[in-house]
Amino acid sequence: MAILEVEALSKSYRQAGGESTPAIQEISFQVDQGEFVSLVGPSGCGKTTLLMCMAGLLAPSGGRVVVKGEQVAGPPRNLVLVFQEYNRSLFAWRTVLGNVLFGLEAKGNSSRDTEKKAKHLLGLVGLEGFERHYPWELSGGMQQRVAIARALAYEPEVLLMDEPFGSVDAMTRLELEDSLLKLWKELCTTILFVTHDIEEAIYLSDRIQVLGRRPSRVIGDVVVPLSRPRDQLATRADGRFMELRNEIYRQISGDGVS
Amino acid sequence: MSWNPESKLNGVAVLLGVVAVWEIASRTEVVNPLFVPPMSKILRSFFTLVAAGDIPAQILTSMKRAAAGYLLAAAVFIPLGVALGLFKKIRRMLEIVIEMARPIPPPVVVPVAMLLFGLGDGMKVFVIFFSCAWPILLNTLDGVKNVDRVLIYTARTFGVSRGRLVTEVILPAASPQIATGLRISLGITLILVVISEMVGSSDGIGYFILDSQRRFKVDQMYAGMLSLALLGYLLNIIFLLATNTLLSWHRGMTSEEK
Amino acid sequence: MSLSRRINAPGLATFAVLLFLWEVSARLNPVMGAYLPPASRIVQSLFQLAFSRELFTHLIVTLGRFLAGYLLAAMIAVALGIVLGYFRRAYNLCEIVIELLRPMPSVAIIPVAILMLGIGNATIVAVTVYACAWPILINTIDGVRNIDRMLLDTGRTFGLGRWRILRAIALPAALPYIVTGLRVSLSIALILVTTGEMVVGSSGLGFFILDEERSLRTGNMYAGIALVSFLGYALNRLFVWLDATAMKWHRGMTAREAL
Numbered sequence: 001m002a003i004l005e006v007e008a009l010s011k012s013y014r015q016a017g018g019e020s021t022p023a024i025q026e027i028s029f030q031v032d033q034g035e036f037v038s039l040v041g042p043s044g045c046g047k048t049t050l051l052m053c054m055a056g057l058l059a060p061s062g063g064r065v066v067v068k069g070e071q072v073a074g075p076p077r078n079l080v081l082v083f084q085e086y087n088r089s090l091f092a093w094r095t096v097l098g099n100v101l102f103g104l105e106a107k108g109n110s111s112r113d114t115e116k117k118a119k120h121l122l123g124l125v126g127l128e129g130f131e132r133h134y135p136w137e138l139s140g141g142m143q144q145r146v147a148i149a150r151a152l153a154y155e156p157e158v159l160l161m162d163e164p165f166g167s168v169d170a171m172t173r174l175e176l177e178d179s180l181l182k183l184w185k186e187l188c189t190t191i192l193f194v195t196h197d198i199e200e201a202i203y204l205s206d207r208i209q210v211l212g213r214r215p216s217r218v219i220g221d222v223v224v225p226l227s228r229p230r231d232q233l234a235t236r237a238d239g240r241f242m243e244l245r246n247e248i249y250r251q252i253s254g255d256g257v258s
Numbered sequence: 259m260s261w262n263p264e265s266k267l268n269g270v271a272v273l274l275g276v277v278a279v280w281e282i283a284s285r286t287e288v289v290n291p292l293f294v295p296p297m298s299k300i301l302r303s304f305f306t307l308v309a310a311g312d313i314p315a316q317i318l319t320s321m322k323r324a325a326a327g328y329l330l331a332a333a334v335f336i337p338l339g340v341a342l343g344l345f346k347k348i349r350r351m352l353e354i355v356i357e358m359a360r361p362i363p364p365p366v367v368v369p370v371a372m373l374l375f376g377l378g379d380g381m382k383v384f385v386i387f388f389s390c391a392w393p394i395l396l397n398t399l400d401g402v403k404n405v406d407r408v409l410i411y412t413a414r415t416f417g418v419s420r421g422r423l424v425t426e427v428i429l430p431a432a433s434p435q436i437a438t439g440l441r442i443s444l445g446i447t448l449i450l451v452v453i454s455e456m457v458g459s460s461d462g463i464g465y466f467i468l469d470s471q472r473r474f475k476v477d478q479m480y481a482g483m484l485s486l487a488l489l490g491y492l493l494n495i496i497f498l499l500a501t502n503t504l505l506s507w508h509r510g511m512t513s514e515e516k
Numbered sequence: 517m518s519l520s521r522r523i524n525a526p527g528l529a530t531f532a533v534l535l536f537l538w539e540v541s542a543r544l545n546p547v548m549g550a551y552l553p554p555a556s557r558i559v560q561s562l563f564q565l566a567f568s569r570e571l572f573t574h575l576i577v578t579l580g581r582f583l584a585g586y587l588l589a590a591m592i593a594v595a596l597g598i599v600l601g602y603f604r605r606a607y608n609l610c611e612i613v614i615e616l617l618r619p620m621p622s623v624a625i626i627p628v629a630i631l632m633l634g635i636g637n638a639t640i641v642a643v644t645v646y647a648c649a650w651p652i653l654i655n656t657i658d659g660v661r662n663i664d665r666m667l668l669d670t671g672r673t674f675g676l677g678r679w680r681i682l683r684a685i686a687l688p689a690a691l692p693y694i695v696t697g698l699r700v701s702l703s704i705a706l707i708l709v710t711t712g713e714m715v716v717g718s719s720g721l722g723f724f725i726l727d728e729e730r731s732l733r734t735g736n737m738y739a740g741i742a743l744v745s746f747l748g749y750a751l752n753r754l755f756v757w758l759d760a761t762a763m764k765w766h767r768g769m770t771a772r773e774a775l
Contacts, residue, residue: 056673075672075673075674075675076675080673080674083670088667089666089669089670094688106671106674106676107675134764268605268608269613272609272612273612293631350526351527353527355527355530361748362741362745363703363706364707365707365710366710366721366740366744368726369726370737370741373737449623452621452623453623456623456626457711457726467627468627471631476631479627479631483627486624487620487624489619491615491616493619
């Protein structure tokens with residue numbers, strides 16, 4: 001059953017001259033409950049715009065987003081967005097625990113065991129013992145783990161992630177990918193993951209929506225047939241992994257020529 | 259034409275509204291017109307006093323004192339600040355003396371200056387000189403101390419002499435912060451010239467305002483305040499124009515960084 | 517940090533030399549001594565006054581006016597600044613009025629305050645509130661406006677309403693700016709309180725200093741100045757301490773970014 005439906009979504013920005021340029025055009029796709037779907041596309045193709053519209057932070061110029069049968073008109077209750085720039089979206093004045101507690105407070109959850117819950121989540125993302133630290137005392141990868149734990153504390157049914165691992169180093173990135181897969185399996189959430197890294201998309205997803213150049217639209221819907229649980233070495237060495245990568249790469253680069 | 263909530267004209271409307279309410283409240287004696295005369299009366303008084311030369315004369319008297327104290331402070335404390343910024347030994351030597359003298363609230367220097375200089379111009383110049391000392395000195399010191407080492411090393415690899423290092427590299431690099439000190443001092447100068455004229459003087463705009471109040475010439479008092487506001491506004495604009503021209507490189511750089 | 521670094525020997529030496537020169541020249545030159553009595557005599561005056569309780573009473577009066585004016589200004593200006601910073605339309609409406617009032621040196625409203633509130637506590641506190649409110653207001657507006665959009669969007673994606681975003685995100689995020697405004701206002705408050713006491717007061721340290729000058733009791737005058745300076749110094753230290761405690765997160769963060 002589709003939990004998230006995007007129907008003919010368009011967004012144009014007004015230029016200084018008064019004319020409007022489209023950032024995304026007539027994008028349509030669906031995400032099923034519990035699915036892990038990635039959106040890949042060249043950088044600057046309007047992925048962030050698309051996510052902002054889906055999260056109800058930007059009003060689309062046309063089309064609509066439906067979450068659990070309800071049309072998005074403001075930030076939906078059961079959906080949360082994780083930004084790429086963790087250093088800008090974490091609250092510097094709250095401790096790591098305080099940031100996670102924010103997610104629970106926002107949910108209206110103020111029972112006595114909120115702190116226990118927050119600590120449990122921090123354990124899940126591998127940050128035991130860092131509760132009293134401030135975000136800026138942690139490395140980039142750890143900060144993004146805090147941001148993810150904070151988002152999960154809100155108990156969203158849909159988690160939107162905007163290139164969440166785009167600003168961390170390559171090794172940390174692999175670790176974060178595996179942590180995310182573990183969390184996803186454990187918490188049974190639906191994840192829509194935006195990235196410009198084709199291999200990352202394949203490694204994580206059940207299905208990939210390929211976006212074309214600006215104004216972007218969906219140019220491919222690729223199912224990933226790789227088995228789970230995935231493994232950084234075995235999965236990436238799988239022949240089908242390579243094939244998929246080449247196919248998606250061709251789709252994206254071919255789109256630029258036309 | 260429909261109402262545009264973003265238009266700056268709304269601000270003008272609010273201003274006109276405030277003036278109108280003031281006028282009506284005073285004329286209908288909702289507020290005591292002895293304390294708050296109608297705006298029209300204040301403005302008439304202002305223009306009469308300007309035309310008759312009373313206000314310009316008082317302002318000129320005050321401005322002479324302000325300029326003398328301010329320029330003297332700049333002439334003494336910028337070089338001193340540079341010396342303190344450059345040489346750690348001098349800085350250490352004067353540190354305690356500065357820390358002891360800095361918390362003295364400038365107005366209480368007025369009685370001391372009266373003791374030393376009587377009620378004449380010298381008293382006001384001294385008070386202004388003293389109060390401007392700290393912002394100018396400490397900002398210059400900070401600016402010089404924090405000049406990027408790379409900049410200094412660069413100049414030295416080019417074999418620049420010590421004297422030229424100061425005039426060609428350190429002073430320009432510290433100038434934005436020196437300008438900050440000078441701008442803060444400008445505001446302080448205006449405040450202290452008014453205070454010293456209120457406490458011990460028989461002329462100047464500060465004396466004029468307080469004296470008008472004592473002689474119950476309330477419209478004159480407001481007219482004096484109006485002229486002081488205009489003066490402050492004007493000085494600020496002149497200062498900003500001057501620094502924007504002199505420090506245009508810095509402005510461009512910081513806006514680029516944003 | 518070693519002890520020799522903490523104790524600033526050259527600084528103390530300079531201070532001692534200046535003190536010595538002051539003492540000797542004031543003693544040798546009676547004309548100068550009349551204007552600037554030897555340091556030892558000022559200390560002596562300070563002790564005598566401390567036991568007479570006269571100075572102590574003035575100190576308490578000044579401190580009371582300071583706290584009343586400063587705290588009132590902080591409450592009003594922070595609240596107003598947040599609203600004006602957050603709601604652009606509200607700011608647009610008030611911008612011209614603010615820009616017209618701001619450049620006027622705040623002490624110029626003393627005569628107006630005298631007119632409306634008479635000569636006494638109310639006038640002194642009112643002008644202190646007025647003058648202190650400006651830096652706090654302007655800094656708060658700036659602080660709220662400079663909040664990273666992404667922080668506000670984070671609040672929105674977590675389903676927070678405008679007022680909760682204001683309280684839980686905008687206020688703490690703007691706090692470093694607000695603190696800057698509060699720090700600037702700290703010295704402004706003392707300037708206005710002492711000025712007010714000189715112009716309209718019949719009590720307080722500002723009045724005492726001016727009164728002793730007029731009676732040519734210069735030792736007492738300098739003792740008053742020393743005390744009011746110490747008050748300023750102590751309040752500043754207190755502020756720095758509170759700031760360091762409450763704003764630990766910001767300190768650490770900026771220190772780290774500077775590396």
